Amino acid sequence: xxxxALVWSSLKRKKTRTILTLxxxxxxxxxxGLLCAVKEAFTAGxxxxxxxxxxxxxxxxLIMSLPVSYKGRMESIPGVDTVAHFTWFNGIYQNEPxxxxxxxxCELEPFLKIYPxxxxxxxxxxxxxxxxNAALVGRSLLNRFKWKIGDRISLVSPIWxxxxxxxxxxxxxxxxxxxxxxxxxxxxxxxFRYDYFDEGRTIGTGMVTWxxxxxxxxxxxxxxxxxxxxxxxxxxYETKAEPEGAFMQGFAKQIGDIGAILVxxxxxxxxxxxxxxxxxxxxxxxxxxxxxxxLKAMGFTNExxxxxxxxxSCLLTCxxxxxxLAAAWAFTSQGSPVPQMLPVFYLPVRYLGIGVGIVFALGxxxxxxxxxxxxxxxxxxxxxxxx
Amino acid sequence: MSxxxxxxxxxxxxxxxxxxxxxxxxxxxxxxxxxxxxxxxGEFLALMGPSGSGKSTLLNLIGGLDRPTKGTVSIAxxxxxxxxxxxxAAWRARHVGFVFQLYNLMPTLTAERNVxxxxxxxxxxxxxxxxxxxxALGIVGLGHRMKHYPRTMSGGEQQRVGIARAIVTDPTxxxxxEPTGDLDRKAGDGVLxxxxxxxxxxxxxxxxxxxxxxxxxxxxxxxxxxKGQLGNEPVK
Numbered sequence: 001x002x003x004x005a006l007v008w009s010s011l012k013r014k015k016t017r018t019i020l021t022l023x024x025x026x027x028x029x030x031x032x033g034l035l036c037a038v039k040e041a042f043t044a045g046x047x048x049x050x051x052x053x054x055x056x057x058x059x060x061x062l063i064m065s066l067p068v069s070y071k072g073r074m075e076s077i078p079g080v081d082t083v084a085h086f087t088w089f090n091g092i093y094q095n096e097p098x099x100x101x102x103x104x105x106c107e108l109e110p111f112l113k114i115y116p117x118x119x120x121x122x123x124x125x126x127x128x129x130x131x132x133n134a135a136l137v138g139r140s141l142l143n144r145f146k147w148k149i150g151d152r153i154s155l156v157s158p159i160w161x162x163x164x165x166x167x168x169x170x171x172x173x174x175x176x177x178x179x180x181x182x183x184x185x186x187x188x189x190x191x192f193r194y195d196y197f198d199e200g201r202t203i204g205t206g207m208v209t210w211x212x213x214x215x216x217x218x219x220x221x222x223x224x225x226x227x228x229x230x231x232x233x234x235x236x237y238e239t240k241a242e243p244e245g246a247f248m249q250g251f252a253k254q255i256g257d258i259g260a261i262l263v264x265x266x267x268x269x270x271x272x273x274x275x276x277x278x279x280x281x282x283x284x285x286x287x288x289x290x291x292x293x294x295l296k297a298m299g300f301t302n303e304x305x306x307x308x309x310x311x312x313s314c315l316l317t318c319x320x321x322x323x324x325l326a327a328a329w330a331f332t333s334q335g336s337p338v339p340q341m342l343p344v345f346y347l348p349v350r351y352l353g354i355g356v357g358i359v360f361a362l363g364x365x366x367x368x369x370x371x372x373x374x375x376x377x378x379x380x381x382x383x384x385x386x387x
Numbered sequence: 388m389s390x391x392x393x394x395x396x397x398x399x400x401x402x403x404x405x406x407x408x409x410x411x412x413x414x415x416x417x418x419x420x421x422x423x424x425x426x427x428x429g430e431f432l433a434l435m436g437p438s439g440s441g442k443s444t445l446l447n448l449i450g451g452l453d454r455p456t457k458g459t460v461s462i463a464x465x466x467x468x469x470x471x472x473x474x475x476a477a478w479r480a481r482h483v484g485f486v487f488q489l490y491n492l493m494p495t496l497t498a499e500r501n502v503x504x505x506x507x508x509x510x511x512x513x514x515x516x517x518x519x520x521x522x523a524l525g526i527v528g529l530g531h532r533m534k535h536y537p538r539t540m541s542g543g544e545q546q547r548v549g550i551a552r553a554i555v556t557d558p559t560x561x562x563x564x565e566p567t568g569d570l571d572r573k574a575g576d577g578v579l580x581x582x583x584x585x586x587x588x589x590x591x592x593x594x595x596x597x598x599x600x601x602x603x604x605x606x607x608x609x610x611x612x613x614k615g616q617l618g619n620e621p622v623k
Contacts, residue, residue: 299480
C-alpha cells in the first residue's frame with residue numbers, strides 16, 4: 001500500500017490521456033457486462049433446464065399439436081413421474097404486438113410439481129383452482145405492466161378465436177415468483193386454466209402444443225424419451241421427446257450461436273482495449289525514463305520497478321474495468337430494458353468474476369512489455385537522457 | 388594525482404586502478420584509464436573537468452550506478468563492483484544519496500512525497516517516514532513547502548527538495564552531479580551553502596561534479612579529470 005501514491009501519481013501525469021484510456025476501458029467492460037446479460041437472456045432456458053425434465057412435441061414441428069389424451073399414456077410409461085401440458089396461446093395484450101409476452105393454458109398441479117423453481121402462495125393456488133378464468137402472472141411481467149391481483153386482463157389470440165368472438169378475459173389471482181436461489185427463473189409468463197381455454201376455443205379442442213415430463217431418475221431420461229417416442233410411433237401424432245436443455249438449446253440456436261457471436265465481439269473489443277492500454281503504458285514509461293533511472297539510483301531494484309509499472313497498468317485497467325462492470329451490474333439490476341424480447345436479463349456473478357479476471361489479465365498483458373523495458377533500463381543510460 | 392594522506396580507518400571511497408570502456412558498435416571508447424582516487428570520511432570533494440572527461444562516469448561508478456570494466460571500487464570497505472544487481476540496489480538505498488543537475492523530482496508528487504521515496508524501501512512506519520521527511524525538509528529550509536508540487540517551486544527550491552531526498556535516509560555518501568548547473572548564482576550559492584553545512588555540521592562526505600570554479604571553491608579538495616585521468620591539484 002505504501003507504493004500506492006507513487007503508482008497513482010504516475011497516472012495523473014497526463015490526465016487527458018489517462019481519462020480517455022479509462023473511458024475506453026470503462027466502455028469495454030460495460031459492453032462486456034451487457035453482452036453477458038444478453039447471452040444469459042438467450043441461454044437462460046438452457047441454464048435453468050432441469051436434468052430430470054423432458055419436452056415432448058410433435059415430431060414434425062413445434063407448431064403442430066398433440067392430443068391431450070397423450071398425457072395419460074405418457075404417465076403410464078415406466079420411469080415417468082409427472083406430465084404437464086402447455087399450449088402456445090399467442091394472446092396479444094391491448095392489440096399491441098410490442099406488448100408481447102408468453103401466455104399459456106396449463107394445468108396448475110402438474111405444472112408446479114414439474115417446475116419447483118416457481119413458488120405460489122397457497123391461497124392464490126386455491127383462488128386459481130376456484131375460478132375458471134383465473135390467471136397467474138410472473139413477477140417480472142406483473143411489474144412490466146404494473147398489474148396487480150384483481151386486475152382483469154383481456155387478450156386476443158389470432159390462433160385461438162373465442163366462441164364469443166371477442167377477447168379472452170382473465171382475472172389475475174396470483175403471482176408466480178422465483179424460488180430462492182433460482183434468480184435466473186423466467187417470471188415473464190402468463191398462465192391460465194386449460195379447461196377454460198379448451199371449452200372457449202372454436203378449433204383444436206383437445207389438443208396441446210407440448211408436454212413437459214419429469215422423470216424419476218435423470219440418468220434414465222434418454223431411455224424414457226426414446227420410450228415415449230416409441231409409444232406414439234406410427235400414430236397420426238408422432239412425438240419427439242428430448243431433454244429440456246437440448247430443447248432450449250435448439251430453440252436458442254434458431255437465432256444463431258449467441259455465445260460464439262458474443263465471444264467474437266468481445267474478443268475484438270478487448271484486443272482493441274489491449275492496444276489502447278498498452279500504448280498508454282508504453283508512452284507513460286517512455287516519458288519518464290529519467291524518473292525510473294532516479295528510482296533505481298535510490299535503490300529500487302529492477303524487480304521492484306517492474307512491479308511498479310505492472311501495478312500502474314493494473315490500476316489503470318482496474319479503475320476503468322471495475323467501474324464498467326459495476327455500471328453493467330447496476331444497469332442489469334434494473335431489469336430488462338426490452339422485456340418483450342429478453343424477459344430474463346441480469347448479470348450472473350460468474351460473469352462478474354470472469355470480468356474481474358479479465359481486468360487483471362488485461363492490466364498485466366498491457367503493462368508487461370513497458371514493465372520489462374523499465375526493468376532492463378540501465379541507470380546510467382536513463383540518467384544521461386536529460387544530462 | 389592528488390591523494391590526501393588517510394589511514395585505512397578513515398578511508399571511505401577507494402577507487403583502485405579503474406578503467407571504464409564503452410562500446411559504440413565496434414569502436415571502444417576509453418572513458419577512464421587506470422584511475423585511482425581515495426576520499427576520506429567527511430571530505431567535500433569537487434570533481435572538475437571538461438565535458439567528456441569522465442566526471443559523471445566516475446561519479447556513477449562510485450555511486451554503484453555502473454560497473455568498472457577493470458579495477459575495483461570500494462566504499463567503506465565494500466567492493467561494490469562485485470555485488471549482485473539486487474545487493475547493489477540495496478547498498479545504494481542504504482549508503483548513497485544522489486543530487487542531480489535537473490533535480491529529477493517526480494512532478495506528480497508533492498515535496499514531501501518526493502522526499503519520502505527513498506524511505507519506501509525501508510521498514511519504517513508511515514509516521515516514522517513522515518517524521519524523517521519533516522526533518523530533512525527542515526534541514527534544507529523547506530519545512531513550510533511540504534505540500535507543494537515541484538512546478539510551484541523555484542529551481543533553487545526544487546534542488547533543495549532534491550537534497551532533502553538525498554539525505555533523508557542519512558546516507559554515508561552524498562553524490563552531486565552539477566547541483567548548481569541549472570541555477571542562477573544566488574540560488575546556486577544557497578545550494579552550496581547547504582551542501583557545505585551538511586559537510587561541516589552533519590559530517591556528510593560529499594563528492595560533487597562541477598564545471599564551476601565558484602562551486603568547487605566551496606569544497607575542501609578539488610581534483611581535475613581530463614581524458615579519463617586525474618590531474619594534480621594541491622590539497623587545501
